[in-house]
Each structure stands twice: as structure tokens, then as C-alpha cells.
Amino acid sequence: MIADSNNSLNIFVQNFDCHNHSTYSDGLLRPKDLVDLAKKSGCDAVALTDHDNTGGLAEAAVAALDADIRFIRGVELSVSWPGQPQASETADISPITIHVVGLGIDPDNSALVAGIASIRHGRRDRARQMGVSLSRMGINGIFEEALALAENKDMIGRTHFARAMVARGLAKNVGAVFGKYLTPGKPGFMSHQWANLCDATNWITGAGGVAVLAHPGRYKLSKQEMRALLTEFKAAGGTAIEVVTGSHEKHQYAEYAAYARDFGFMASRGSDFHGPVESRWQPGALPPLPADLTPVWSVLR
Numbered sequence: 001m002i003a004d005s006n007n008s009l010n011i012f013v014q015n016f017d018c019h020n021h022s023t024y025s026d027g028l029l030r031p032k033d034l035v036d037l038a039k040k041s042g043c044d045a046v047a048l049t050d051h052d053n054t055g056g057l058a059e060a061a062v063a064a065l066d067a068d069i070r071f072i073r074g075v076e077l078s079v080s081w082p083g084q085p086q087a088s089e090t091a092d093i094s095p096i097t098i099h100v101v102g103l104g105i106d107p108d109n110s111a112l113v114a115g116i117a118s119i120r121h122g123r124r125d126r127a128r129q130m131g132v133s134l135s136r137m138g139i140n141g142i143f144e145e146a147l148a149l150a151e152n153k154d155m156i157g158r159t160h161f162a163r164a165m166v167a168r169g170l171a172k173n174v175g176a177v178f179g180k181y182l183t184p185g186k187p188g189f190m191s192h193q194w195a196n197l198c199d200a201t202n203w204i205t206g207a208g209g210v211a212v213l214a215h216p217g218r219y220k221l222s223k224q225e226m227r228a229l230l231t232e233f234k235a236a237g238g239t240a241i242e243v244v245t246g247s248h249e250k251h252q253y254a255e256y257a258a259y260a261r262d263f264g265f266m267a268s269r270g271s272d273f274h275g276p277v278e279s280r281w282q283p284g285a286l287p288p289l290p291a292d293l294t295p296v297w298s299v300l301r
């Protein structure tokens with residue numbers, strides 16, 4: 001924690017980590033252990049943003065009180081984005097998956113609860129199909145192993161498959177499994193219909209939260225497509241984009257800072273921490289946001 005010249009706490013320079021996972025989705029730590037690690041790592045505030053569920057927030061909130069660290073109730077929603085309208089006339093019309101983080105949400109809001117339940121629907125079947133597809137290339141029984149690794153069975157996803165496949169010695173780490181088997185065009189990838197962008201932002205803002213576009217640099221969009229996505233996100237009620245995230249390479253911090261300025265977005269910072277060893281960045285360890293950007297947490301209560 002750093003004090004400003006008036007010796008009062010300056011929220012602009014506090015260490016906020018606004019993107020983390022727990023065992024309620026595909027993280028490796030329990031919510032309490034995540035919060036304790038964030039405190040130990042020097043965070044002033046930590047958000048829990050599990051994929052498509054809020055089950056870990058109550059435990060994390062209690063742990064944060066005990067550990068004397070500010071806690072932000074969050075979620076990370078899976079969204080299918082069809083791309084630019086004119087793109088549908090070209091050959092490649094498959095939607096891409098994007099993630100929208102909600103910060104400062106009321107997890108009991110009924111529209112949010114129903115919305116994220118609808119996103120979760122079909123996850124288990126998708127995983128079963130992934131297992132069938134991988135068995136066609138001789139990798140048998142991996143669905144059952146991935147399911148065993150998912151503490152929250154409703155939230156079985158590609159990360160659990162990746163861990164199961166590393167355990168079998170099929171690749172040296174989770175990232176390598178994704179590259180070889182689990183990304184679009186690879187045998188274990190199953191396309192899936194998630195929420196639409198407008199619904200996702202509405203569920204977040206309707207629950208009192210702010211909508212943040214997660215790791216925009218990961219979507220491999222052209223500049224034109226990125227501008228289309230940011231325009232649509234803003235029109236849908238999006239407030240901020242992640243600029244400094246564990247999913248960005250260093251040069252992308254400046255790139256997405258420029259988009260934030262250009263579009264008038266606030267900026268977020270989050271490690272996208274999933275677990276020690278597995279994740280490149282520990283909670284709170286990323287560089288700070290560029291000083292001229294407005295941190296998204298300045299509007300969180």
C-alpha cells in the first residue's frame with residue numbers, strides 16, 4: 001500500500017487485482033486460500049471472478065474480512081460474439097468466444113442468477129463431446145478424468161481437460177495441451193453457444209456491477225474487428241477493458257491503453273490467476289496501469 005502526498009490513501013496507486021479464479025470454476029485454490037494468497041502477495045484489493053458462477057463469493061468475502069483486504073464480488077461471463085455484421089457474408093462465420101468480467105455485482109440479483117445458469121447449461125454435454133472427439137484420436141476416458149478434477153462439476157471446462165492430459169503425460173503443461181488439442185480447429189475443441197454480449201452486460205449492470213472486457217488481446221482480432229467489438233461493447237453498456245492482464249504480453253499493455261483512451265473506457269488490471277505454478281502471474285504482481293488511465297475500481301463501492 002502506498003500513501004499519497006497528503007498521507008491519505010490514494011486509490012489510483014493501490015494494488016488492485018480484479019481478475020482471479022477459484023475451485024468454483026477452473027482455479028486451483030479455494031476462495032479462502034486465494035484471498036489469503038492475495039493478501040500475502042501485497043494486494044490491497046482482490047476480486048474473485050469465477051467463470052459463469054458466483055458460488056465462491058460468500059467464502060471469499062468472509063476470508064477477506066478476516067485477512068483485512070478489500071474484496072470485490074465478481075464473475076467472468078462466457079460470451080459468443082458473431083463478429084462484425086459484414087463478416088457474416090464472408091466464408092468464416094463461426095462466432096468467437098469472448099469473456100466479460102463483472103465487478104461489484106450483487107450475486108443474488110435474480111436476472112444475473114438466471115443468466116449465468118443459462119450460460120452453464122450444456123457445459124457437461126460439451127465436455128462429454130470433447131471426450132468423444134479426443135477418444136477418436138486414441139485418447140480414451142479423458143472426460144472422466146477431467147470431471148474428477150473439476151470440484152464444481154457444473155463448471156467442467158477445457159482447463160480440467162488440459163490438467164488431466166498433462167497428468168497423463170500427453171503434454172508438458174496446460175498451455176501446451178491447449179495449443180495441441182483444445183483450441184479452434186484442434187481435435188478436442190467443441191464450439192459452443194454462450195451468452196450474447198448484450199445480455200451479458202445487462203445481467204452485470206442490472207446487478208449493480210460494471211462490465212469489463214476481459215483480455216482483449218487474446219481474441220486474435222484484426223484492428224478493424226477489435227474496433228467493432230469495442231464499439232459494440234460500449235453500446236451494450238461496457239465500462240472498461242482489461243489493459244494490464246496476465247493474458248497480455250508486455251507490448252499489449254500500451255496497445256490496449258491506447259484503445260481505452262480512444263474509446264473512453266476505464267482500465268482494469270487483473271492477473272487472471274488460476275493457480276500457483278500454473279499461472280504466469282501471481283495475484284497483485286502485474287505492473288500498474290498507465291497513470292493517465294482511470295482505474296475501473298474508482299467507480300466501485
Ligand code: AMP
Binds near residue numbers: 026078156158179274
Ligand atoms: P472453457 O470455458 O471451458 O472454454 O475454458 C476456458 C478457459 O481455458 C480459460 O478461462 C482459461 O483458463 C483456459 N485457457 C484458454 N486458452 C488457454 C491457453 N491457450 N492456455 C492456457 N489456458 C487457456
Ligand code: MN
Binds near residue numbers: 051
Ligand atoms: Mn479459466
Ligand code: MN
Binds near residue numbers: 076099214215
Ligand atoms: Mn477469460
Ligand code: MN
Binds near residue numbers: 020
Ligand atoms: Mn479468467
